[in-house]
Amino acid sequence: MSENSENYSLFEDVCLAVDNAAAHMDIHPGLLDQIKACNAIFKFSFPIRNDDGTYEVLKGYRIQHSHHKLPVKGGIRFSSYVNEEEVKGLAALMTYKCALVNIPFGGAKGGVSIDPKKYNANQLERITRRYTSELIKKNFIGPAIDVPAPDYGTGAREMSWIVDTFEAFNPNVINAKGCVTGKPLSQHGIDGRTEATGLGVFFGIREAVSVKEDMDSLGLTVGLKGKRVIVQGFGNVGYHSAKYMSEAGALIVGVAEYNGGIYDEKGLDVEALKSYQVANKGFEGFASGQFVQNGNSLLTYPCDILIPAALENQITKDNAHDIKAKIIGEAANGPVTQEADQILLGRNVMVIPDMYLNAGGVTVSYFEWLKNLSRVSFGKLEKRYDMKKYDALLESIENATGDHFTQDQKDLIVKGASERDLVISGLEETMVTAYHEMNRTRKEKSIQSLRTAGFILALERIAVSYMDLGIFP
Template sequence: MKKATEYSLFNDVCSFVDDAAKHLEIHPGLLEQIKQCNSIYKFHFPLRNDDGTYETLTGYRIQHSHHKLPVKGGIRYSEFVDEEEVKGLAALMTYKCALVNIPFGGAKGGISINPLKYNVNQLERITRRYTAELIKKKFIGPAIDVPAPDYGTGAREMAWIVDTFEAFSPELINAKGCVTGKPLSQHGIEGRTEATGQGVFFGIREAVNVEDDMKALGLTKGLRGKKVIVQGLGNVGFYSAKYISEAGGKVIGVAEWNGGIWDESGINIEELKKYQIKNKGFKGYPKGEFIKNSKEILTYDCDILIPAALENQITIENAANIKAKIIGEAANGPVTQEAEKVLLEKGVMIIPDMYLNAGGVTVSYFEWLKNLSRVSFGKLEKRYDMEKYRKLLATIENATGEEFTEEERDALIRGASERDLVLSGLEETMVTAYQDMNRTRKEKGIESLRTAGFILALERIAISYMDLGIFP
C-alpha cells in the first residue's frame, strides 16, 4: 500500500535546510553534501509463513550523514515505509542530533509491513533476518550504526536485534551498544520508555515559560490551565499528555486512527489509556464525546496542539482551520512546509519536531554510553553520596539542636538513581537546546523556530566538516 500523494518528507526537510542556509555563509558544495544521504541500503528478503506460503518483504536502512559516527535512528514497521519516507526521517535525525548536541550522525530504517498482520513468531523471524541483512553490509554496530525503536517497534524487537548481533559478533565486548531502547534485562536504561514524551513535556514547558513569547500569543506564562489536544496516544502521546496534565495543563481532546475523545472538562489520560488498551480504541468510553472522524479534532479550539502520530497530518488542506496558538511537533514531520507558512502567517508558534521529540535520541545516547562503559549510571557514587549527606545532616543537627523527621532525612540523603540522572540529563539537554534555538530566532529576526533550529544544526555540522579540512 503506497501513499496517496507524491508528498516527500525528504524534499520538505531539504527545503527547510535551504531556508536556514539563507541566513548563513556556507559553501554551496558543503551545503549539498550536508543535504544528501550518504548511504542508502534497500533490500528484499523472504518470509516463510506458518502455512508454508512465502512472501517477499522490503527493508531499508539509510545513513544520512557521516559527519559524526556512529549514526543513529529508529527502525519503523509500517506499510507506509518507503525510500522517500526513510530518507526524510534519516535527514531529520542528522539535524536533530546536531541541534541538541548529541554526537551522532543521522540514520533511519524500516520494513514495509503492517505489524498487526503478523504473529510474534513471524515478527521475530522478520526482525532477526532484517538484522542479519544489516550485519552483512556493516550497517549496524556500536561504532557504525545504532538503531532504536520507532513506529511499530519496541523493546521486544530491540532485544531480538541485539541477540542476533551478539550471535554474529561473540568477540565484541561492546556488542550491547549496537542498538538502544532495549529491555532493562538486556542492558537498557531506566527512563528510556518515557523519554520522548518526557522530552516533549520539557520542551513545551520551556516554551510556555518565556513570558514575552506567550504575551505575543495572547497566552499567560506557564502550563497551568492551558487547553491541550493530543493526536496519537501511543508511547509518545501518552507520556506527553500525562506529564502535561500533572503540571497543570488540561487535555481536552485525544485523537487516534480509529476515533477520538473530546471533553472540555478535561480527560484523565491514564484512565483513557487503560480503556484504549482493553478495548482497542476509544469507542464506548463513558466520559466525553466520541468523535468518529478523529482528524477533525485537530481543528478544535485549544491552546496547545500536539500531533504525536505520523508525518503529514497538518497540510495545506487543514492548516487554515487550526485554532491552536502553539503546535508541539511530537511526531516526525507532522506539519508540511506549505502548512507551516499558513500557520506562521496566522501567528501560530510551531515547536519543531527536530527539537521537541529529541528526548528519545538523547536518552538513547545515555544508554549507548552505559553500554560502552558497561556500568549503570549512579552505581559507583550513589552510596558514597548518601553517606556524605548523612554525615552532613548529622553535623547540622548537632549544630542546631534540631532533628529532621524521618521523611525529611530520607528525602535529603537519597542518592541519585539511574533514572534520576537520566531525566536530569534529558532536562538539561532540552532546556539548553530550546534557549539556544529561541535566542537564534530572535537574533536573526525570524518567526520560525524550525528555521532557527536548522540554522544552529547547519552551523554545527558545517564546523565538523570544516575541522576535517574537507571544505573551506
C-alpha cells in the first residue's frame, strides 16, 4: 500500500465493485451480503528473538473470505503495509478471481507486518515457521482447508519453510505437500510456477488487443506488435510481463521501481535491464534511456499499454486524469482505485482488471495442488507413450509417401509434452477462455467496464454454489 493511503480500504473498494456488478443482476440481498462478508478472520501477535538477544512482537494475519468452496487459496505477504483491511481486500479479490477463471477454491490471504529487507535469512525463517505454527494451531492451513502461496515479499524459499513446518506437525498427513503452493521443484513444486503470473498477464493483454472492435474504439491497431508499454514494478511479475510482451513485438519504453525508473522511447532491452537491476539494485546508470528519479511519475508518461505490477492504490483520483495509456493491465492487486476506475472509463481507457489479469499465479498453483494430491508429475505417465506413438506415425507417413522428414521436424513432432508444456497450455486455455467470457458478458450487459463484467461472472458462479447447497433460494 502506498504511504499516502492511510484512510484507504481495499476491502471497501472491492465491495463497491461487487455492488456495481450486483446492480446489473437479480441476486438475493441476503446472498449478496453473505458473498461479500469475510467468513473467518485470524489476527495474532507472536514474538521473534533477534540475533542480538532482543525481542520483537510481530502482527500476523490469515483471512478466509469465502468458504463456498474449500480449500481456500491465497498468498502470504511480508510487508510493513500489511494490515487487516488490506488482507481482507486481497482475500476477497481471491474469491472473485478464482470464480472468474473457474478454479475451485474459495479466497483467502495472509501476511506479516514486517519489512523483509530489514531481516536476515535466519530471522525470516524463524518468522515464517512461527507464523505457520500459529496457523496450524487454529486449523488455518492444510491441503483440504487453506492453501497459501507466495505473495509480495515472499517466494519459494518461504513456501519450503512452510511445508516443512506443516509436515513436522502433521507426520501422518499423506497429502501434506499440498498444504502450500509455489514451492521449489525439489519440494514438489511445479515447473512453470515462477513465471505463471507474468505469463498470464501477457496472455490476457494479448487476448484483449486481438479484438478488432475493441481496439477500433480505442484508436489502436490489433495485436501487440509495436505497442508502447510501461511497466511499474520489475520484480517477478513485472519482469516476466515485460519479457513476454517484448518477445511478442511490444516496445517496453519504461520501467518504474520504488527507487527510480528508466524511460526510453526507442525501447528497452528487458534482459539487459533486469541483469543491471540485479547487479546494481536499481536502474541509475543504465547504458540506455533516461533515469527518472521518481519512478511512479512514469505512470503518466506516453504509452499505449500501462502495466502496474507493484502494489495496490497506485492509480487514484489524483493521477487518473494524467494517464496517457489507452489500456491499463492490472498485474498487481488493486492498483486502480474505484474512483480512478470511473475517471478512466469516462476517458475511454480500457482497464483489464486484476481479478482476471493476475490469475495466472492461482491457476498454476491449482495445477501444483493437483500434482501434490496425485503425487505424480504431469506428463510423467504419458510422455514416452506419446513419443513412441508419434514416431510410429511419422514412420508410416514416410513409408507411404517415400519422403523423409528432417531430424529437426521429427524432434518437433515426436516430442512428448513435459510438465512445463502442459502447465503453460493449461494456463493459456484458462486465460483465453476467461477473457472472452468476461468480454462477452460486458457486451451482453451493455456495460463499459470489464471489471464489472468480471464481477458479474464471478458472482453468478459463487451464487450457484450457495444455492446448490440450499442455503439461499
